[in-house]
Structures are given as structure tokens and as C-alpha cells.
Amino acid sequence: MNLMKIILYALIVYVIYTVFKIFRIANKAKKSSAPPRIQPGVMVKDEICNTYLPKEEAIKEIHEGKEYYFCSEKCRQKFLEKSRSSTPSDS
Numbered sequence: 001m002n003l004m005k006i007i008l009y010a011l012i013v014y015v016i017y018t019v020f021k022i023f024r025i026a027n028k029a030k031k032s033s034a035p036p037r038i039q040p041g042v043m044v045k046d047e048i049c050n051t052y053l054p055k056e057e058a059i060k061e062i063h064e065g066k067e068y069y070f071c072s073e074k075c076r077q078k079f080l081e082k083s084r085s086s087t088p089s090d091s
Helices: 001-031 073-086
Strands: 043-045 052-054 059-063 065-069
Touching: 043 073, 059 073
Parallel strands: none
Antiparallel strands: 043 052, 059 065
16 A cells, blocks of 8 residues: 555656646746847848838839839839939920
8 A cells, every 4th residue: 555655646746747847848938939030131222212121121113114112102202203303204
């Protein structure tokens, strides 16, 4: 009977230890998880303010068959106004 008690206690201690170990590993993973790193992508140049920004964040405009990229709608509008004034009108 004493042997059964020892085996039972050992089994209970083992289960408690295993559960504690699992929770400890889970908490470590939560604390040490760093924010995801941004993968460097293709950088494009804004033709108006001459800044570089990631292509996926840029505003794209195709003008006369060429792609142009802008950091904001304001820069895009300035480019369009500038291109309209420099392009001779067909009148």
C-alpha cells in the first residue's frame, strides 16, 4: 500500500511539473516575441518632393506610358498640374 502511495504522489508531482513547464514556456514566448520586422522592399522616388518611400505605400500614376510614384495625393496633384501646364494643348 505504501508503494502505491509513493507512485501516486510521484505521478501527481510529475503532472504538476509538466503543466507548470508548459505554462512557463508559453509565458516566455509571449514576452519575448518581438514585433514583426518589416521586410525591405523596392523604394521609389516621389518626383515632386524627391523623397523615397516603399513602392507598396506609394500612390501610382501612369502618365504618357511611364509610371510615377508619389508620397501623397497632394504631390500627385502637383505633378498632374505641372504636366498639364508643360504639355502643349491640341487646339
